[in-house]
Amino acid sequence: MTPSVPISDIYIHIRIVISIIVGLCITTLLSGFARFVQHPRRERASILHLGWAASILLWVTHFWWWEFRLASIRRWNFQTYLFVIFYAILYFLLSKLLFPDDISEYGGYEQYFISRRRWFFGLLAATLCFDYIDTLLKGADYLHSFGIEYPIRMAVNLVFCAVGLLFPNRRVQLTVLALTVAYQITFIFVYYNVQ
Secondary structure, eight states: OOOOOOHHHHHHHHHHHHHHHHHHHHHHHHHHHHHHHHOTTTSOOOHHHHHHHHHHHHHHHHHHHHGGGGGGOOOOOHHHHHHHHHHHHHHHHHHHHHSOSOOTTSSSHHHHHHHTHHHHHHHHHHHHHHHHHHHHHTOHHHHHTTTTHHHHHHHHHHHHHHHHHHOOOHHHHHHHHHHHHHHHHHHHHHHTTOO
């Protein structure tokens, strides 16, 4: 049996663990970007790959802000703790998938990304499913505070993931990237009153 711990202490503990994982995500992405500055001729850069890397950096940053509302959860258990940690780990896996240790068997990052698109979009879709459950954990009132836009956001992004997963065509992939980034930025500006 676990001794009674104040909710604020549990929240701080969870935020620290999430901070470590988010830090690993950001480190992976920024180190990946730095490779192109350090060795611009070693590996072929791709707007598709770099666009998704920048997009995931935005998603990770948004996730970190989104998780601030974990403070509203009044009853924590180990399963909820594991769920939130695994949700963060999904972003780390996406980050690491974008910048693997070695791509020598591919013609560049674009070819690598296209070949790993099923993993990438599958993991991205999983983050959306986890996002819904995570939002529900924060309370039905919180979930409903987003109105109809939240389920629409989920559905639209899941469609984008399905299209990205199924179609390796470069134009389709670039279109999915552009629409996803535009939608994510719009959501952030609308719901966080960014001025």
